[in-house]
Amino acid sequence: MRKIKKLGLFDKPTRIEFLKSVTAHLNGPKIYIKRDDLIGEALGGNKVRKLEYLLADALAKNADVIITTGGPQSNHCRITAGICAKIGLKCALVIGGAGKYEYEGNLLLDRIFGAEVVFSGTRDFDAVPAIMEKIAEEFRAKGRRPYIIPLGGANGIGALGYLEAYLEIQEQMKSAKIRLSAIAVANGSGGTQAGLETGKLLSGGDAEIIGISVLFKKAKISDIVFKDIYETLDVLKISGKKPGGINVFDEYIGKGYAIPAPLTLEAIKLMGRKEGIVLDPVYTGKAFGGLIDLIQRNKFSKKDNILFIHTGGYPGMVNMKAEHVSAIVK
Ligand SMILES: Cc1ncc(COP(=O)(O)O)c(C=O)c1O
Structure with missing residues (x-):
């Protein structure tokens, strides 16, 4: 890991806090939270x-343009745009979706950070790689050197970030003398869970890794996570390691990506009112809502210690529909 180049953008480790009031309220396992939402860069997050x-x-490949993709409220696009602005790279974003979008929340931030925004005009994310390749070709024709980052930064290189986070968590829990039973995280494009799984595969530990899908059904996202784990092992030039099973829950997606379910809104209220912590409606609210449900269905005992990774996403809050806002404020 130490030999692989990375930008040093924020202070590590991010802190872990005990959620005293939420734990007391749910009357189940002890719940801890890792504050990756407090990573400062470009408003932060995983x-x-x-x-x-x-x-x-x-940068090592001498690229001068970054091309990536996400939905109109993509945190990944916003953070890519922000860091590109900081390090002096041009950024072009292919924004998926068929609607007409207002410049608000993450989409406004993309433009504040100076990214070029191209709307794909389709909800079909499988059509986007070809659009990104076409844009890359246009840049090459102008003598530029594009580098394409897939949806969510989900590949073997991106997953290294959460392999590193896994090692960080192990150190933190060891020095706090806490044995974790589970690590729970939102799963969108799969890379975060893949990084954690690769960390566990390579450095051990008995905490169960629980991904709560906000986008894809279990079969599809499991394939993606496995693919990313193998890609990460390839990047590290490690052979002979085989991932075991992975644990993804897809029953909390509700009506679809970015549509908050009743449990999502309950989680946002609970965390806000008991801990003063903001969860977003697309990822962390949905994931924590799923965790609340698992706790209420007695998946864990009072002796268990659970770590929830807060992966950020506040700007997505701006996009909430009136009915969801009123479920919170009423
Ligand atoms: C705030 C937030 N949390 C969680 C995720 C999920 O991460 P991943 O795409 O690596 O599964 C994302 C991105 O998709 C995100 O923006």
Whole structure:
């Protein structure tokens, strides 16, 4: 790991806090939270960890334009745009979706950070790689050197960020003398969970890694996570290691990506009112809502220690529909 280039963008480790009031309220396992939402860069979140590796790779390959993709409220696009602005790379974003979008939240931030925004005009994310390749070709024709980052930064290089986070967590828990039973995290494009799984595969530990999908059904996201684990092992030039099973829950997606479910809103209220911590409606609210449900269905005992990784995402809050806002404020 130490030999692999990365940008040093923030102070590590991010802190871990005990959620005393939420734990008391749920009357189940002890719940801890890792504050990756407090990573400062470009308003922070999990994607900074991935981009430390991806953008270092782009610079090592002498790229001068970064092309990536996400939905209109993509945290990944916002953070890519922000870090590109800081390190002096041009950034072009292919924003997926068929609607007409207002410049607000993350989409506004993309433009504040100076990224070029191209709308794909389709909800079909499988169509986007070809659009990114076409844009890359246009840049090459102008003598530029594009580097394409896939949706969510999910590949073997991006996943290194959460392999590193896994090692960080192990150190932190060891010095706090706490044995974790589970690490829970939102799963969107799979790279964060893949990094954690690779960390566990390589350095051990018995905490169960629980991904709570906010986007893809279990079969699809499991394939993606496995693919990313193997890619990460390839990047590290490690052979002969085989991942075991992975644990992804897809029953909390609700009506679809970025549509908050009742549990999502409950989680946002609970964390806000008991801990003064903001969860977002797309990723962390949905994931923590799933964790609340697992606790209420007695998946864990009172002796267990659970770590929830807060992966950021506040700017997505701006996009909430009136009915969801009123479920919180009423
Ligand atoms: C705030 C936030 N949390 C969690 C995730 C999920 O991470 P991943 O795409 O690596 O599964 C994302 C991105 O998709 C995100 O923006």
